Amino acid sequence: xxxxxxxxxxxxxxxxxxxxxxxxxxxxxxxxxxxxxxxxxxxxxxxxxxxxxxxxxxxxxxxxxxxxxxxxxxxxxxxxxxxxxxxxxxxxxxxxxxxxxxxxxxxxxxxxxxxxxxxxxxxxxxxxxxxxxxxxxxxxxxxxxxx
Numbered sequence: 001x002x003x004x005x006x007x008x009x010x011x012x013x014x015x016x017x018x019x020x021x022x023x024x025x026x027x028x029x030x031x032x033x034x035x036x037x038x039x040x041x042x043x044x045x046x047x048x049x050x051x052x053x054x055x056x057x058x059x060x061x062x063x064x065x066x067x068x069x070x071x072x073x074x075x076x077x078x079x080x081x082x083x084x085x086x087x088x089x090x091x092x093x094x095x096x097x098x099x100x101x102x103x104x105x106x107x108x109x110x111x112x113x114x115x116x117x118x119x120x121x122x123x124x125x126x127x128x129x130x131x132x133x134x135x136x137x138x139x140x141x142x143x144x145x146x147x
Contacts, residue, residue: 002101003035005072005108010035014072014110023141025134026093027114030145032107035070071097072110079116082125089113089134096138103146111138 005011013036019027073093080086093111122130 001068002098003070005035005070005110007036010070010108011072011074011110014108015074015112019112021141021145022114023137025113025115025117025137026141027112028141028145029110029112030105030107032105035108068106069101069104070108071101072108074110074112076113079113084125085130088126088131092131092134092138096135096142099139100142100146104142 005014013033014029014031017029017031020030021028071094073090075086075089075093077086080089097109097111117130117133122133124130
């Protein structure tokens with residue numbers, strides 16, 4: 001199962017590590033730890049004056065399921081000016097990570113766009129050529145990281 005990094009502290013922890021591997025446009029960072037735990041409200045902290053009574057026992061929630069790997073994606077606006085391009089690259093990053101997640105070591109992973117794709121080659125903000133180039137480069141990057 002693949003989790004997602006959502007908290008700023010987790011992103012900062014992973015970015016503080018040196019990149020594990022790089023390609024022409026992307027950098028991959030890894031931290032062998034899990035995300036920082038978020039404390040939830042204990043049942044005793046809830047008021048006992050609720051009109052509905054105690055909540056029934058529920059199975060483990062989806063958010064609490066243990067994940068082997070967690071992914072974060074960083075696509076800075078200075079490298080991809082248009083939101084369409086940033087969204088395309090994030091989808092490509094998540095897709096590549098899901099394809100290679102089984103071969104990767106456990107922990108926090110962060111994929112970062114470190115250089116822009118040349119506007120002269122990829123004129124359209126969301127082109128099939130840009131998607132294919134990002135797909136191929138990310139697959140090579142993650143295959144190297146898994147080895």
